[in-house]
Amino acid sequence: MFRDFNPGKFIVWVCVATFTALLSLRLDGELDWSYWVVFSPIWLWKGLVVLGALVGNIVWWRNPHYRLEGQSYIQYRALLISLGLHLFLLMFEVLVADKLENHRHAWVSVFAPLVLISIVSIAACIWAVKHDRSFELELFCSVNLLQFIFIALRLDEYLHWPWEIVFVPAWILLCVSVVAVLYSIIFAGLLLRMPDVNPDRRRTSMNSAIGYTCLVAPLLIFLITLASKLNGNTSATYTSVVSPLYISYATLLLMSFTTKRANQWWFGLRKDLCQFLLGVCPLLQEYANISYSIPHLEDSRTGLQQPPTDPGVLTNEKRDVVASSRRLEHRVVVPALSLEVPD
Template sequence: MNPRGLFQDFNPSKFLIYASLLLFSVLLPLRLDGIIQWSYWAVFAPIWLWKLLVIAGASVGAAVWARNPRYRTEGEACVEFKAMLIAVAIHLLLLMFEVLVCDRVERGTHFWLLVFMPLFFVSPVSVAACVWGFRHDRSLELEILCSVNILQFIFIALRLDRIIHWPWLVVFVPLWILMSFLCLVVLYYIVWSLLFLRSLDVVAEQRRTHVTMAVSWITIVVPLLTFEVLLVHRLDGHNTFSYISIFVPLWLSLITLMATTFRRKGGNHWWFGIRRDFCQFLLEIFPFLREYGNISYDLHHEESEDAEETSVPDAPKIAPMFGKKARVVITQSPGKYVPPPPKLNIDMPD
């Protein structure tokens, strides 16, 4: 176990998004099945929390940017600050859409085309953000999803207003095209992982990485596709499954995405004006966590030929990461007498 390797690439922004979507995807089917009778404003509470943190983080980051001009010369500070502003603009448009959805569901006084209007605006903004992100080598996910789904947004709005009377299977044709591309990505990773497993010239670490990527993509895409197929059949009246059973595959995909955030590099350092990795910022606030981050444990189990003899376990390896003093004590195990080794006091360099 190595806490440093687990959290050094942690992406808190993506973890927040996936956690909010997971909680929302739990509350929504409960409301649709009538198990809870909450207002949709309460069902959307995880989405409101997500957007509130985005707005608060951008506001604090903008205040730190305005009050400290010297920070603007640190590496790619200007690029990251502009990326934060673009992300806030997209999130504000999404927030407007979500507010209109709740108002339309609760009162039902306006057309769905009006509700989807913010999404019609977010698509060209996302296209411009993608162009800017490719030029500055920025990671893009939400922007790509919003930019390629403009036709899907139009079809759903027209179908909900009964301007078109297509079955939902046809309405979701743009989504099937996108999912077919993701299936090709899954097939790509599966083939490469099999080739790396059969190759003798590839080190074990590379094999493990490709197998992990293949398993992750399978666990994300296959349940997501299953959820979409079940939902479309439910909307067309071809099955009578409960919404909870339909949303179960989606939960599996979101949980997998949350797990991948611990190995996803990136994240904008200007959220809340942190200007450093989230792990380092957290360790500065809670210094006692450094004791756990300093030590990585290497456990070895060996079968002894003599049942009465017990071996002394290997000493834990010390990872000098945070400049703290670590104390390692090797204790004697019961069984055959072994002279007690001395205690080790190790001063770790800053």
């Protein structure tokens, strides 16, 4: 399950889901906390990013021989690009928290770092495609540039459009996403009707169709209810408005177990997190890689019935055969140690 686990994405979506719950409760008046406390999951996310990048840079500069390993230079540059985008995003989040708490800035100035991120993200996406790197955050910011500008102008009342019109860029993106979801569903259905298709391919296409449906459909429902709430056409609370998002969050958390591995220079690990934990904890390396199974009532290899609870009724010959068959059931999947017996 942890073979393709991306711990960074898992932590990000846990923090975002927690922040969404706290913010909706604060807007509904259920909590009287300061907005600086409401944004605490976001501060935790950014703190881990800055700490991980700092440790990665220290390891990079103190160990020059590590730079010769595979694609170390590409991964290190990806680390620096991601760090820069997160710092600008942190600036935007600080301005939002200060605006909600003290009402000191115009929304146009608050969204200025986000607009700058969106422009830089276009070049970051091109670089990521050339070097086969993941770019979810960069893609999200680059395609929503116009949406960020519309929201800032509407909040400052430079525009007096209904929120349905303000969200037009988001509607366009969601329409494209819905078309992609329908295509994935149709493709998965066609594969199910083809008997000569590999079962693994069928299962992968079906999982992709279900995952994209659970990701896009709740976003569409959320955007419709949010526009109605901001226009004053409904008395629904913000907690009920954001409730469909938790389906998308749960889907993204599950998808973090099947995505590409994170940048190996975060915290200077230089390897997958699971491999790092196995190296740090020798007990996990020695015992967690052993597969155990309960013997069946009839062993297909020996043809013997499972022994009764009283071992005294077994003859010595049968007891030896049963013991040897049980020893075969305990097999090492990944040998952790290599023992050499001297002559």
